[in-house]
Amino acid sequence: MAAKDEPIVIKKYANRRLYNTGTSTYVTLEDLAEMVKKGEDFTVQDAKTGDDITHPVLTQIIFELENKDGQNMLPIPFLRQLIAYYGDQMQMIVPSFLEQSMLAFSKEQERFREQMKDALGKSPMDMMKIATPIKVLEEQTRRNMEMFQNAMRLFTPFPPAGSAPAAAPAEQARKETPEKPDDLQELKEQIAAMQRKLDTMS
Numbered sequence: 001m002a003a004k005d006e007p008i009v010i011k012k013y014a015n016r017r018l019y020n021t022g023t024s025t026y027v028t029l030e031d032l033a034e035m036v037k038k039g040e041d042f043t044v045q046d047a048k049t050g051d052d053i054t055h056p057v058l059t060q061i062i063f064e065l066e067n068k069d070g071q072n073m074l075p076i077p078f079l080r081q082l083i084a085y086y087g088d089q090m091q092m093i094v095p096s097f098l099e100q101s102m103l104a105f106s107k108e109q110e111r112f113r114e115q116m117k118d119a120l121g122k123s124p125m126d127m128m129k130i131a132t133p134i135k136v137l138e139e140q141t142r143r144n145m146e147m148f149q150n151a152m153r154l155f156t157p158f159p160p161a162g163s164a165p166a167a168a169p170a171e172q173a174r175k176e177t178p179e180k181p182d183d184l185q186e187l188k189e190q191i192a193a194m195q196r197k198l199d200t201m202s
Contacts, residue, residue, distance in 0.1 A: 007041040012053060019047070033061050 008022040010032065020027045022042075035042060036058075044057040065071050085094050 007043045008035075010042050010044045010057075011047040012044055012057065013047045018044070029057075029061050029064055032057070033065065036061075 008020065010027065011019045011021060013019065018027045018029070018032070019025075020031075020042075032042070032044075042054075043052055044054045045051065046053050062074075066074060082094075085091050
């Protein structure tokens, strides 16, 4: 039996059967999906080697759910973009981005659920208030995508083919912040000092 603060251990045997050591019963992928929905933490281990295989098992659960009629949550454009990042230099930051996006979504959806609960049984005008959280989620998603795209630019050392080379940071800074008269005077004084030193050396 696992301690209360430790995840439940699920053992997977060679015959693909899953055994819940917490309840001493065999379970299915659907049972594991229900455990996830209830917030029950668990890890899946290979019964023979003891290796942690939680990731592939959770991925298999998503695959099974996506193949059920009416339960598709992952749109094709998203799947294409996700596949494209495998092996890409951006792969290292995609998991963190997706995790933070889901955390933000979870916080907003709790408020959305509460507003839906409060709106039940009220007038159509009151029901219109439900649209507000959706707009918030859309805005949050847009901001997350902008942050992700900015991060991609930071990790991309070369501009796309055919595009003009980007200005160097120092050069760009000079363009955005023109030199002040005081800066020019200081530069002239430094050049004059260098010239005096050269004169004395010669």
